Amino acid sequence: MDLPTVAIVGRPNVGKSTLFNRLVGRKLALVDDRPGVTRDRREGEGFIGDVAFRVIDTAGLEEADADSLLGRMRAQTEAAILEADAVLFVIDARAGVLPADRPFAELVRRSGCPVILIANKAEGGAGMSGAYEAFSLGLGDPIPFSAEHGEGLGSLQDALREVLPEPDEEDEDEEGGKGLRVAIVGRPNAGKSTLINRMIGEDRLLVGPEAGITRDSISLDWEWRGRRIKLHDTAGMRRRARIDDKLEKLAVSDGLRAVRFAEVVVVLLDATIPFEKQDLTIVDLVESEGRALVIGLNKWDLVADQPGLLKSLREDCTRLLPQVRGVSVVPLSGLAGEGIDKLMQAVVDASEVWSRRVSTARINAWLTDALQRNPPPAVSGRRIKIRYATQVKSRPPHFALFGNQLDALPKSYTRYLVNGLREAFDLPGTPIRLSLRTSKNPFDKG
Known part of the structure; x- marks a missing residue:
């Protein structure tokens, strides 16, 4: 369904x-008492009662020079106004x-x-x-309103019903779902927003030489070769020990939520300084969350x-990231628009x-062969048996082994099995x- 848009x-x-x-x-948007927390346009599906909208x-x-960060933020807001079917203009009633x-x-x-x-x-x-x-x-x-407490929603629902067009029905993609969810993550200034702007063909996200411009995790709908994609741009992820600012801590946790929501995570590295310690930590996070991965x-x-x-x-990737052996490593340039098709494939x-x-x-045919080539070790003179x-x-592939004394199986042997499955x-x-899963049969003497 193609929903009307409200900015x-x-x-x-x-x-x-x-x-x-x-x-x-x-709570999709970061909220803080300081002004200027939101920098990019953030989108979501909103509703009040039976009125649904994007x-x-x-x-x-804010008034600012067009080339400054504030000026670019203003340009993004003006673009949202042009795109909208209705605008909610908000003032602070107390001020x-x-x-x-x-x-x-x-x-x-x-x-x-x-x-x-608004x-x-x-309130009150x-x-x-x-x-x-x-x-x-x-x-x-004006509609007297309290976003904090939800007062005034009925009046806003009536006002929206009057001005919004009826939503158009839209065919779902060939997959019959909402599209593949893809999160783009990485260290600050790796070029995530520049890459997404090039993917979708417009300056949709703020970019610039200043590190850490993106604070929210931004979700965008896109189509690649007839396939619907939901892209998530995220704030640059730094080591927690180096994060003092409350907003940045919120932004990093927002990025973690985007990883958990995604099906595939693209970890974007800066090719001029790849495989920094923080890059490896981010890959560890993606693997521990069980998400598909592309570098x-x-x-x-x-x-x-x-x-x-x-x-x-x-070769460095294989050596440094054995837990995701064989992961695709794709060279690209977000600025030049090169390598995007290969990345998406x-x-x-x-x-x-x-x-x-x-x-x-x-x-089990594979398991029989793997056990013959390299049998499990014995523990206290008793052989570990995998049956x-x-x-x-x-999503991700999860296998279960059944046998006896499996809790004593060395990690080196489980790695052998995982690599064999891969x-x-x-x-x-x-x-x-x-x-x-160790047998609970009391008559099983191994």
């Missing part, structure tokens, strides 16, 4: 992100109408888009004088003239491997889970 705009710190969270029904949270509108509100009220009015004026922070009747003052903006009757070597155009470098980096392939199921007959194996789950059933780069 939330206003100067900084009037409660736009709190309103966004209220409309989507969960909602965009925007950066606070009343400030001089900074007026030029942006004029901007919204000139857009020609239907505007609903006098936020008016507080700030009603400020709400009345909002009449002077010329945007119609992108971004900024490849800066090092492409070095012969043998790609082969060397792939690797993403689709990784998703298929992650979802693969193997028949029990094939697994049977089966796949219990996919090679025998073509499971490169995906996390593999192995459960050991």
